[in-house]
Amino acid sequence: MKLKMRIKKYKNFIIGMLISMTVGGLIGGLSNNISKLNLSFSENINRLLFKAIFVVSLIIIIYLIITINYIRLNYMKVDLDNIPKKLMRKVSNATLVCTIQSILGLTWDAVVINKGFEDGSIYLIVFPTIFLIISGYLLSITMKYFNYLNPKKKMILYENGAEKKYFDKLDDGEKWVVYNCSYTTINKMQIVFSAALVMSMLLSMFISVSVAVPIVIGVIWIIQNLIYSLEARKYEED
Amino acid sequence: MELKNRVKELRARYNLSQGQLGKLADASRQTISLIERGDYSPSIVLVLKIAKVLKVSVEELFYLEGEDEIENEDKKV
Numbered sequence: 001m002k003l004k005m006r007i008k009k010y011k012n013f014i015i016g017m018l019i020s021m022t023v024g025g026l027i028g029g030l031s032n033n034i035s036k037l038n039l040s041f042s043e044n045i046n047r048l049l050f051k052a053i054f055v056v057s058l059i060i061i062i063y064l065i066i067t068i069n070y071i072r073l074n075y076m077k078v079d080l081d082n083i084p085k086k087l088m089r090k091v092s093n094a095t096l097v098c099t100i101q102s103i104l105g106l107t108w109d110a111v112v113i114n115k116g117f118e119d120g121s122i123y124l125i126v127f128p129t130i131f132l133i134i135s136g137y138l139l140s141i142t143m144k145y146f147n148y149l150n151p152k153k154k155m156i157l158y159e160n161g162a163e164k165k166y167f168d169k170l171d172d173g174e175k176w177v178v179y180n181c182s183y184t185t186i187n188k189m190q191i192v193f194s195a196a197l198v199m200s201m202l203l204s205m206f207i208s209v210s211v212a213v214p215i216v217i218g219v220i221w222i223i224q225n226l227i228y229s230l231e232a233r234k235y236e237e238d
Numbered sequence: 239m240e241l242k243n244r245v246k247e248l249r250a251r252y253n254l255s256q257g258q259l260g261k262l263a264d265a266s267r268q269t270i271s272l273i274e275r276g277d278y279s280p281s282i283v284l285v286l287k288i289a290k291v292l293k294v295s296v297e298e299l300f301y302l303e304g305e306d307e308i309e310n311e312d313k314k315v
């Protein structure tokens with residue numbers, strides 16, 4: 001009876017392990033054959049990546065301009081006690097997409113610098129930098145609209161401690177939302193980091209993946225947990 | 239037992255929007271929305287404030303789902 005209960009308890013774990021073992025075994029066997037082929041993937045990935053990020057960035061910037069223009073035309077007309085959901089959704093979407101575009105711009109800069117020195121195409125750094133400046137500018141405009149619509153929870157890009165200052169002003173429900181979002185983020189990031197590490201391991205069997213990739217993922221993962229742990233300890237002291 | 243409420247129903251009676259009710263009860267629109275959806279259990283202070291605005295008792299505003307069934311079973315016993 002006890003054994004049955006134990007098997008039931010660890011059923012998902014056992015199934016997961018069996019699938020991982022089978023997939024791992026297959027990939028391991030196949031990688032031995034595939035790695036002998038010269039796919040030259042790493043040589044072309046830089047150009048492919050440049051073009052892909054350029055197209056994605058262009059689409060994102062066009063979307064942002066349309067969205068921010070909609071917000072600009074409507075934000076002054078609304079009653080601040082009853083802000084239409086559509087407008088608030090557009091503001092939060094624009095903030096999120098601007099942030100993603102800024103991160104994408106920085107990553108793109110890093111990719112160009114990484115490969116540009118080798119083949120003398122460092123001048124290409126102009127493209128990601130322009131996109132980075134545009135997204136930063138659009139983010140500052142979006143934040144201006146957000147702050148107008150949410151006077152109690154202003155976003156300030158360069159002010160340290162702004163979160164604390166405005167967090168204290170939030171009511172219980174809003175604080176619960178902040179807690180819930182933060183907790184879910186940190187929880188899901190553990191899965192994302194482990195998946196990224198596994199992906200880098202699997203990819204390294206087929207293509208040339210820099211050793212820096214798993215190191216950076218691991219370091220960021222450790223730093224995230226350290227920050228969480230140290231912040232939590234602050235509040236445990238007497 | 240799950241905490242349920244009649245905030246949405248009673249708010250509609252007074253033709254109040256979530257933002258207006260929030261302002262009267264000293265809470266944000268988002269908090270009222272969370273309470274109505276049952277995602278967030280409010281503090282006693284906020285419950286009392288909402289009940290006062292909607293002119294009902296706390297028991298009329300908030301109730302535990304399945305409470306009536308248990309009460310009926312108790313009576314049978």
